[in-house]
Amino acid sequence: MSPVVQLHAASVHFGRASQAVRALTEVSLHIEAGERVALVGANGCGKSTLLRLLHGLTPPNAGAVARRPQARQAMLFQRPHLLRLSVLSNVALGLWLGGMRWALARAQAHLALSRVGLQDLALRPARTLSGGQQQRVALARAWALSPQVLLLDEPTASLDPHAKREVEALIAEFASQSMTLVFASHNLGQVKRLASRVIYLEHGRVLADLPVHEFFDGALLQAKYPEAHLFVKGEQV
Numbered sequence: 001m002s003p004v005v006q007l008h009a010a011s012v013h014f015g016r017a018s019q020a021v022r023a024l025t026e027v028s029l030h031i032e033a034g035e036r037v038a039l040v041g042a043n044g045c046g047k048s049t050l051l052r053l054l055h056g057l058t059p060p061n062a063g064a065v066a067r068r069p070q071a072r073q074a075m076l077f078q079r080p081h082l083l084r085l086s087v088l089s090n091v092a093l094g095l096w097l098g099g100m101r102w103a104l105a106r107a108q109a110h111l112a113l114s115r116v117g118l119q120d121l122a123l124r125p126a127r128t129l130s131g132g133q134q135q136r137v138a139l140a141r142a143w144a145l146s147p148q149v150l151l152l153d154e155p156t157a158s159l160d161p162h163a164k165r166e167v168e169a170l171i172a173e174f175a176s177q178s179m180t181l182v183f184a185s186h187n188l189g190q191v192k193r194l195a196s197r198v199i200y201l202e203h204g205r206v207l208a209d210l211p212v213h214e215f216f217d218g219a220l221l222q223a224k225y226p227e228a229h230l231f232v233k234g235e236q237v
Helices: 047-055 087-097 102-115 131-144 161-175 188-194 218-224 226-234
Strands: 005-014 021-031 036-040 062-067 073-076 149-153 180-184 197-202 205-211
Touching: 005 047, 021 047, 021 062, 021 205, 036 047, 036 188, 047 073, 047 149, 047 180, 073 131, 087 102, 087 131, 102 131, 131 161, 149 161, 161 180, 161 188, 197 226, 205 218, 205 226, 218 226
Parallel strands: 036 180, 036 197, 073 149, 149 180
Antiparallel strands: 005 021, 005 062, 197 205
């Protein structure tokens, strides 16, 4: 079985060639089905760009991206964009645009909202919900598409502690069902709880790619990946 997504020396830069900002430089990696991959590193290291590259939202300027053709993907952003519609319609619309009949799309949306505990708010205007509720709507919208690969960009960063726990629990539940998970996070405790593998980026380059238990092995990290070790020491786990 081929990886669900694979990068071959993929680079991304923004702006004109003479003044280009290099967001990613010659990144090579592959992600297998069922992996739970955390992307970590300081702000501006390339985590969000890498997620967008993996999802096809940002094309590489050099190198290549290969995806398993039949693998469905969905992406969740730190601040979900919700339309001026009801919670139910925000979830059903993506299914309808994908070719599903509206009645069936609404039924699937009801099921997805029930899955994230928002069935009672189905007819509320989506933009009136709290931040945590809006993120759960976005998770319902993603889950309704039945993705095999779910990409998340700091999905709990702007939420209060209670909402963080709720959203993280939903992500963990989705990941337990053989869904491939790739997420960016500054919360190393969350990385420990959710990830099976950690990729550390610095200035657009992958400097460490390790199983989660090895990434948090201080002696190993200090000996082989000093930049990642300094990052972990500077973050509260």
